[in-house]
Amino acid sequence: MNDTAVETDPAPPLGSDTPLPAGTAGAVARARRGALSLRRLTIAERVGYLRTLKAIILRRREEIIDRIQKDTGKSRADALISEIFGVLDNLAWLEKYAPKYLSPRKVHTPIALMGKSSWLWCEPLGAILIISPWNYPFYQAVVPIAVAIATGNTVVYKPSEWTPLEGLLEDLFAEAQMPPNWVCVVYGDGRVGASLIDQRPDKVMFTGSTRTGKKIVQQAAQYMIPVELELGGKDPMIVFDDVNVERAAAGCAWGALTTTGQSCTSVERVYVQERIYEPFKRALVKEVERIKQEVDTDGDADLGAMTTDFQVQIVAHHVEDARAKGAEFLTGKGWSGASRMIPPMVVDKVGSDMLLAREETFGPIIPLFKFSTEDEVIRMANDSEYGLTASVWSKDLERAKRVARALECGGVSINNVMATEANPALPFGGTKHSGLGRYKGEMGLYAFCNVKSVLIDKDSAKIEANWYPYTREKYRLFTDMTVKLFGGGVIGFVKFALAGMKLERYAKKASQEGRRPGGHS
Numbered sequence: 001m002n003d004t005a006v007e008t009d010p011a012p013p014l015g016s017d018t019p020l021p022a023g024t025a026g027a028v029a030r031a032r033r034g035a036l037s038l039r040r041l042t043i044a045e046r047v048g049y050l051r052t053l054k055a056i057i058l059r060r061r062e063e064i065i066d067r068i069q070k071d072t073g074k075s076r077a078d079a080l081i082s083e084i085f086g087v088l089d090n091l092a093w094l095e096k097y098a099p100k101y102l103s104p105r106k107v108h109t110p111i112a113l114m115g116k117s118s119w120l121w122c123e124p125l126g127a128i129l130i131i132s133p134w135n136y137p138f139y140q141a142v143v144p145i146a147v148a149i150a151t152g153n154t155v156v157y158k159p160s161e162w163t164p165l166e167g168l169l170e171d172l173f174a175e176a177q178m179p180p181n182w183v184c185v186v187y188g189d190g191r192v193g194a195s196l197i198d199q200r201p202d203k204v205m206f207t208g209s210t211r212t213g214k215k216i217v218q219q220a221a222q223y224m225i226p227v228e229l230e231l232g233g234k235d236p237m238i239v240f241d242d243v244n245v246e247r248a249a250a251g252c253a254w255g256a257l258t259t260t261g262q263s264c265t266s267v268e269r270v271y272v273q274e275r276i277y278e279p280f281k282r283a284l285v286k287e288v289e290r291i292k293q294e295v296d297t298d299g300d301a302d303l304g305a306m307t308t309d310f311q312v313q314i315v316a317h318h319v320e321d322a323r324a325k326g327a328e329f330l331t332g333k334g335w336s337g338a339s340r341m342i343p344p345m346v347v348d349k350v351g352s353d354m355l356l357a358r359e360e361t362f363g364p365i366i367p368l369f370k371f372s373t374e375d376e377v378i379r380m381a382n383d384s385e386y387g388l389t390a391s392v393w394s395k396d397l398e399r400a401k402r403v404a405r406a407l408e409c410g411g412v413s414i415n416n417v418m419a420t421e422a423n424p425a426l427p428f429g430g431t432k433h434s435g436l437g438r439y440k441g442e443m444g445l446y447a448f449c450n451v452k453s454v455l456i457d458k459d460s461a462k463i464e465a466n467w468y469p470y471t472r473e474k475y476r477l478f479t480d481m482t483v484k485l486f487g488g489g490v491i492g493f494v495k496f497a498l499a500g501m502k503l504e505r506y507a508k509k510a511s512q513e514g515r516r517p518g519g520h521s
């Protein structure tokens with residue numbers, strides 16, 4: 001971290017003497033008790049609850065959007081698109097695909113283990129602690145909770161103290177007929193989160209800042225609790241000079257500004273190839289200048305307010321730092337530096353030493369950078385301690401894919417922006433300081449499972465060739481079988497079958513007669 005960054009730790013210092021809120025003590029034990037009834041259900045029954053929940057959310061969407069807006073100050077359309085639609089889409093995906101991916105699955109059994117069958121059983125872990133941030137308080141609650149329920153786990157859920165949506169989840173889950181100890185919601189700050197980890201849940205799924213993520217992984221390590229960390233980002237957008245400039249500029253404006261730039265996957269660095277740098281800049285400024293900013297009541301505004309004052313301070317610090325180091329602000333020049341209504345700012349002449357180039361800003365700021373070659377832009381994009389997502393824009397799909405492969409991050413959208421996380425089938429997660437693990441999609445289901453490996457053999461008289469006793473003769477026969485098995489070719493396979501039978505006969509005899517069957521070694 002750059003040492004000139006604002007040090008903000010909104011949570012009170014851990015270890016403070018104020019008593020923890022009611023419901024904190026014993027929360028994990030309550031969820032563990034809930035796990036007993038959830039475990040008994042089939043996968044189809046579990047996703048049945050999610051289907052009911054989906055219908056309830058769809059019906060009550062306007063009321064939920066009111067609550068989201070009240071806690072976050074985002075625009076109504078942002079709440080609809082990123083939170084309500086996103087949640088429904090993920091619930092629909094789970095309903096359709098969780099039974100397919102979570103049912104016992106037969107996998108390949110090699111020839112050397114002939115006669116047996118091999119299986120994957122996806123079993124619940126138990127009670128999962130989910131800790132969420134303030135930027136998507138509905139989505140970041142319901143999606144991981146739904147993944148937990150689909151995989152047969154109960155949940156202790158701790159929302160952000162800044163956007164608790166108090167009582168809303170309990171109300172929705174009760175209407176979906178889910179018993180109260182399937183999802184135990186505990187309100188409070190970081191101290192509450194830390195105390196819940198001390199109750200030793202079976203897994204911690206944390207979404208939030210890299211700073212807190214590091215504390216969580218250290219605390220969980222003491223108890224060997226597995227963790228899933230979805231952390232911050234400084235996501236690059238790379239625009240080559242063969243693109244449709246107007247479309248790329250429109251995508252850039254949305255990707256950098258949606259939810260007032262307070263998304264972990266917001267576009268935070270825009271690299272534009274030199275030949276189109278000026279036209280792209282003009283198109284982007286035009287796009288940004290027509291944005292309507294308001295905490296609206298009818299869906300007729302693009303951009304809302306910032307959610308917290310401490311995040312406003314971070315943005316102000318980055319803006320001041322950029323101004324002092326010579327950056328040029330093309331839009332949003334009139335901002336006081338204190339209001340939560342931060343106007344979107346397109347920033348030119350951004351140096352690599354500025355906070356805008358290195359730290360997560362998490363506000364409606366769009367820093368532009370010029371590049372000339374493919375190698376240069378890959379170096380620039382990877383020169384970050386973060387690695388969440390990225391986007392690459394070019395008509396030449398081969399080039400776009402080549403660059404996407406070279407980027408050190410967890411997801412890349414090609415000719416689109418923030419699009420990988422829009423597909424519930426794609427796993428989500430970062431590299432470097434952006435996190436550990438993946439959630440969502442098929443792989444994300446396994447993150448909440450004990451994937452049990454099972455091999456089934458028949459009860460019979462057969463003695464395995466690898467069981468005792470080991471003898472010189474068995475060593476010779478095993479070597480012969482190994483060479484024939486891995487030597488390749490059809491004839492090799494026939495020779496392997498013959499060698500295998502010989503070895504099996506010998507193994508059986510050796511087991512019945514002792515170390516020297518028939519008196520030979």
Ligand code: NAD
Pocket residue numbers: 011014131132133134135136158159160161188189190191192193194207208209210211212213215216229230231232233263264265360362388434435
């Ligand atoms: P934060 O780290 O301050 O807080 C996140 C949550 O952790 C809150 O619920 C908080 O109360 C809790 N917490 C704080 N200290 C704790 C501790 N010691 N032990 C346990 N819990 C503790 O983050 P934030 O400011 O709420 O959220 C913004 C950050 O989240 C940004 O960095 C953003 O990039 C990141 N984020 C990441 C993703 C992702 O999926 N990668 C998604 C959304 C937000």
